Amino acid sequence: MERATVIVAIDGPSGTGKSSTSKAVAAQLGLSYLDTGAQYRAITWWMVTNGIDIEDPSAIAAVAGKPEIVSGTDPSGPTITVDGTDVAGPIRTQDVTSKVSAVSAVPEVRARITELQRSIASGAENGIVVEGRDIGTTVLPDADLKIFLTASPEARAARRSGELKGSDVQQTREALLKRDAADSSRKTSPLAKADDAVEVDTSDLTLQQVIECVVTLVEEKRAGK
């Protein structure tokens, strides 16, 4: 018998195709979609806007419970607000990008955001695709399907600098590798592949091929293979 809901966890470093793949897979299969990176970016944006010292983990921890972060999970138009303000644009600035790893390494921040993610996932009626860094390992260890996307630093930097107009590929590559290193080496739930995740190297695949691969894996799971 087909299961009523399916939970898919997609993790991996920056620029491997998590967001584009997750959104398309969720839309195609009628599932909800959650971008957990957007939530960490949102709390970082709030810290910056409120003048919290990003270098001071105890200052971040002390106010981690304050901002109210709300994620809209429709894959055709995901939204993110902080205390009612739409922050979809401001969370993508270079300033927030350069600070998000420090904020997201603070255990109190992770505990708060993880709880929020679990409650969103358990409330998704048809199931959900959740993408991030620690979904398969920590947030949803019982997910029905876990995918870990990888790609060469060159492919990832080329994709990212294609998005940021006028940006230098070499500089983008350095910034991306620096963020991966910080995310992979933090103590609390670092970026890591879960033992039972399927690893897909997207370096030489088109986005369409990656989407088809994940859709097939979900359908196989649903069919009980």
Ligand SMILES: Nc1ncnc2c1ncn2[C@@H]1O[C@H](COP(=O)(O)OP(=O)(O)O)[C@@H](O)[C@H]1O
């Ligand atoms: N397999 C692929 N081949 C080429 N470009 C891709 C592929 N997957 C994603 N992209 C592009 O790379 C960029 C980064 O993808 P994104 O989904 O945001 O990655 P992530 O969420 O892992 O950081 C986007 O512009 C996206 O369209």
Ligand SMILES: Nc1ccn([C@@H]2O[C@H](COP(=O)(O)OP(=O)(O)O)[C@@H](O)[C@H]2O)c(=O)n1
């Ligand atoms: N589950 C997650 C998702 C993101 N993050 C943090 O949030 C940052 C931004 O995530 P993102 O998915 O928006 O990053 P991109 O890969 O899209 O650039 C990451 O570099 C991590 O520091 C995390 O710690 N745990």
